[in-house]
Ligand SMILES: Nc1ncnc2c1ncn2[C@@H]1O[C@H](COP(=O)(O)OP(=O)(O)OP(=O)(O)O)[C@@H](O)[C@H]1O
C-alpha cells in the first residue's frame with residue numbers, strides 16, 4: 299500500500315527527516331512513537347503533501363503511484379487521510395459546508411456518483427453516530443471555539459465521511475477524555491477493513507490498547523531507530539526513550 | 549455635449565446643460581457653485597482626499613470618441629431574480645420605464661419636483677455643493693435623477709430599484725433626493741451597469757433625509773460596468789431614533805470613488821454600513837466613508853471588506869467624528885483586506901476624531917493574504933486548490949453579504965460573488 303524509501307525532508311535550512319524507510323501493507327496498523335520534535339508530524343505532513351516541507355531525497359509509493367508527484371488534494375482523492383495534530387480554525391466555513399464538496403470530489407474520483415443533499419445528509423447522520431458528534435458542532439465555523447476534544451472528534455468524523463485507504467492519525471488521542479478516546483477508537487476500528495491501513499502517531503500506550511498496532515516504530519531525529527511489535531509500546535511506556543537514544547548513540 | 553476627452557476646466561464642462569439652470573430659485577446656488585468650481589478646480593495629486601485616487605487625471609485621459617452605444621439595452625439582464633421591486637431604469641440620461649405610482653410614494657424627476665418647490669429645503673443642503681469639486685460639478689451638470697418622498701407612517705413593501713445603464717461612451721451626472729418621513733420606511737437600490745467595454749463617466753450624488761423613527765436601506769451595486777469611471781457621493785441626515793443601513797458592493801468598473809457619509813443628527817440613531825469590494829484586472833475602487841455623531845446616544849457600525857487580485861487597487865478611508873455633544877456614542881469600524889497578488893494594493897486608513905469623553909469607539913484594519921494553513925487543510929480533504937481558495941475567500945467576503953436584509957438581494961449577491969471567486973482567472 300505505502301512504501302517509503304530513504305525519505306529526507308527539510309524546512310528552510312532545517313533538515314528534519316533523515317532517511318525514513320517504512321513499508322505499510324493493506325490491513326496493517328503501524329504505530330509511530332518518539333520524543334517531541336523527532337519529526338512525526340513532519341512525516342505525516344510530507345505524506346499529506348504539505349508544500350512547506352521540501353523533500354530532499356527518497357521516494358514514496360502509494361498504491362503503486364508516485365505519491366510525491368501528487369498535490370495534496372490528489373493524494374486525498376487517491377485515499378490518503380491525515381487527521382491533524384493541530385486542526386486549523388477556518389472562520390466562515392462549516393464542516394458540513396466543505397465536507398459536501400470534499401465527499402463528492404472523492405466520490406467522483408472513485409467513479410461513484412455525487413451524493414445529492416438527501417443522501418449526503420443520511421451519510422452524515424450515520425457517521426455522526428459513529429463518532430458521537432453533534433450536528434450543531436458541524437454547522438459552526440470549522441474548529442472556531444471548539445474544545446480540544448471536539449476538534450479531534452471532528453477530524454475522525456471527516457475520516458469516516460471520506461473513507462480513505464490509508465489513515466494517518468497524528469496524536470488524535472491528545473485532548474480526548476477517557477470516554478471520547480474509546481468512542482473515537484471504536485469508530486476507527488469499525489472503519490478498518492483488510493484493504494485499509496492506519497498509521498497512528500501517539501505518545502501513549504492507552505490509544506494502542508484500543509487501536510492495536512501490528513508494528514510499533516520509534517522515530518528519533520528524523521529516522522526510524524527501532525521497530526517492533528505491540529509490546530514495544532509497553533516497553534517504551536515503562537522505560538521512556540533514553541535507552542533507545544542510548545542505543546542509537548552507541 | 550462634446551465627446552472629446554473631458555476638459556477639467558470648469559468653463560468647458562458643458563455644464564450649461566444642467567437641469568439646475570431651469571430652476572429659478574436655485575440660480576444663486578448655481579452661480580456660487582460655478583464660481584467656486586472655477587476657483588478651486590478639480591483635485592490634483594497633492595489633494596489629501598484624492599491622493600490614492602487620481603480621478604481628475606483619469607477624467608482628463610478619458611476618451612469618449614468612437615464608442616457607439618448598442619441602442620438595445622435589455623433591462624432583464626440586470627434584474628435581481630425573485631425580487632419584487634419597483635424598477636425605474638435609465639439608459640444614459642433617458643428614463644426607459646414609466647414612473648411608479650405605488651403605495652402613496654412620490655417618485656418624480658428631481659427637476660420637476662424642485663420646480664414645484666418640493667425638496668427645495670433639502671436640495672444641496674445635505675450635501676454641500678462646495679464640499680468636493682466633483683459634487684460641485686454634479687450640482688451644475690446633473691440632467692436626471694429622482695425625488696423620492698415616502699410620506700410619514702408609510703412602509704414601502706417593495707424596494708425601489710434605480711438602474712443606471714451607460715450605453716456607449718457617455719458622460720452623465722445624476723442627482724437624487726430621498727426624503728423619508730416620520731415612522732416611514734423604504735429601501736432604495738441603485739444599480740450601475742454599462743454595455744460593452746466602453747468608457748463612460750457617471751457622477752451620482754444622492755441626498756437622503758431620514759426623519760424621526762424612520763428607516764432607510766440604501767444599496768449601491770456596482771457590478772457590470774467595465775470601463776466605467778464613477779464618482780458616487782451619498783450623504784444621509786438622520787433624525788432621532790432613525791435607522792439607516794447602507795450596502796456598497798463594488799464588483800467591477802475601471803475607477804470607482806464612493807463617498808458615503810451618514811450624519812447622525814439625532815439621538816437613538818442606528819447606522820450600519822457594509823461594503824465589499826472585489827477587484828481584479830486594473831480596477832481601482834476607493835471608499836471614503838464618514839460617520840458623523842452629532843448628538844448623544846447613537847450607535848454606528850461599519851464593516852468593509854476587500855479582495856484585490858491582479859493589479860487592482862483598493863482604498864478605504866473611514867472617518868468617525870464624535871462631536872462634543874455626542875456623549876454615550878457607540879461607534880465601531882472594521883476594514884479587512886486580502887491581497888491575492890503581489891501587484892495588488894490596498895491603502896486603508898481609519899480616522900477617528902472624538903471630542904466627547906463618554907463614548908465607546910473602536911476601529912481595526914487588517915491586510916493579509918489567503919491563509920495557507922486553511923488552504924492546505926481543505927486540500928488535504930480532497931478539495932482542489934481553486935475550489936478551496938474560492939471557499940475561503942467567500943467565507944471572508946460572506947460576512948458583508950450575510951448582512952443584507954433582503955433575501956433575494958442577498959442570494960443575488962452571494963451567487964455573483966461566489967461565481968466570481970470560483971473562476972480560476974480571478
Ligand atoms: N514550520 C516549521 N519551521 C521550522 N521548523 C519546524 C517547522 N515545523 C516543524 N519544525 C521542526 O521540526 C522538528 C520536528 O517537528 P515535528 O512537529 O515533526 O515533531 P513531532 O515529532 O511531531 O513532535 P511532537 O511529539 O511534539 O508533536 C521540530 O524540531 C520542529 O521545531
Ligand SMILES: [Mg+2]
Nearest residue numbers: 338339340383
Ligand atoms: Mg507532532
